[in-house]
Amino acid sequence: MKKGFTIVELIVSFSLAMIIVIFLLKIVINLKNLYTNSVLKTEIVNIQSIISNEINKSFEKTIVDINNCGEGCINFTYLDGSSDNLVVNTDTIEFGNYKTTIPDEYYIKNQSINISYSGVFDKYKNNSILIISIPIYNQRVEDESYEIRVVYQFNSNNYDLKQVSF
Numbered sequence: 001m002k003k004g005f006t007i008v009e010l011i012v013s014f015s016l017a018m019i020i021v022i023f024l025l026k027i028v029i030n031l032k033n034l035y036t037n038s039v040l041k042t043e044i045v046n047i048q049s050i051i052s053n054e055i056n057k058s059f060e061k062t063i064v065d066i067n068n069c070g071e072g073c074i075n076f077t078y079l080d081g082s083s084d085n086l087v088v089n090t091d092t093i094e095f096g097n098y099k100t101t102i103p104d105e106y107y108i109k110n111q112s113i114n115i116s117y118s119g120v121f122d123k124y125k126n127n128s129i130l131i132i133s134i135p136i137y138n139q140r141v142e143d144e145s146y147e148i149r150v151v152y153q154f155n156s157n158n159y160d161l162k163q164v165s166f
Helices: 007-058
Strands: 062-070 073-079 085-086 090-097 098-099 106-108 112-117 127-140 145-154
Touching: 007 090, 007 098, 007 127, 007 145
Parallel strands: none
Antiparallel strands: 062 073, 073 085, 085 090, 090 098, 106 127, 112 127, 127 145
């Protein structure tokens, strides 16, 4: 009796080994993609938080005027005479001294700024809101968006802010 493996046994054992290697490779690739996506999402959430905080800090001052300052640019003038520009492009956001670039897989579109007046006209209470919306989309998943949204309340009896757009 001869000792060793037949060709059929070798082919079967190599085939089983290759199937196991392919499944393990798929698992490793999926885990890598999952890790990369979670890092990108974390980065977007951090950008959201920082920009929102920067805008909210500045909006603690009273806004007296809003103007367009170019394409994708809005200028906010405050009661103390200072001002800040909000500049939004497809891949960058800038407010005041802070500027950030959106990661490669993401982009910005359909940003808006709206002013709504309520029916209450008490001259001592806030009766209007200004809403800034900056949606950030992922190239791979169009339905998935992260939105920078800032709401500012003001009294239109004191400061009549005009409607502007990006």
